[in-house]
Amino acid sequence: MARKVTQDEQGPYVIDADELDSQGGTVAVCQCGLSDNKPHCDGSHQATADEDDGVVYEYADDSADGERTVVSDD
Amino acid sequence: MARKVTQDEQGPYVIDADELDSQGGTVAVCQCGLSDNKPHCDGSHQATADEDDGVVYEYADDSADGERTVVSDD
Numbered sequence: 001m002a003r004k005v006t007q008d009e010q011g012p013y014v015i016d017a018d019e020l021d022s023q024g025g026t027v028a029v030c031q032c033g034l035s036d037n038k039p040h041c042d043g044s045h046q047a048t049a050d051e052d053d054g055v056v057y058e059y060a061d062d063s064a065d066g067e068r069t070v071v072s073d074d
Numbered sequence: 075m076a077r078k079v080t081q082d083e084q085g086p087y088v089i090d091a092d093e094l095d096s097q098g099g100t101v102a103v104c105q106c107g108l109s110d111n112k113p114h115c116d117g118s119h120q121a122t123a124d125e126d127d128g129v130v131y132e133y134a135d136d137s138a139d140g141e142r143t144v145v146s147d148d
Contacts, residue, residue, distance in 0.1 A: 009105035031083035
């Protein structure tokens with residue numbers, strides 16, 4: 001269970017106390033790569049729940065809305 | 075300037091006040107995809123500074139330490 005996603009940012013996103021406050025005390029950072037609201041989580045990781053072990057997928061438009069294809073299967 | 079990286083996490087990383095405190099008041103989240111300390115930035119984005127516009131790269135081992143190849147060039 002893994003996926004190839006395209007990253008186009010060239011620097012980090014800095015979270016400080018003001019950011020935490022504006023988000024209600026916690027910030028959930030996307031780690032699946034499919035969020036349409038990066039670097040914040042938008043729940044897109046739910047689409048990865050049924051990925052098979054050892055398989056790498058690619059999601060159309062790097063989004064949980066699209067189809068996915070298998071790019072490698074070990 | 076973009077790059078394909080493999081993400082294997084299936085849920086978000088949650089940052090709260092304790093996490094901020096433990097990091098000295100700010101958390102820098104990796105957005106380039108090449109950090110070896112994800113979700114935290116480790117400075118690997120410096121390797122992306124000379125990427126060309128319109129080109130998508132793939133870095134060996136998804137790391138700034140490795141070679142990179144061009145996977146598409148529009």
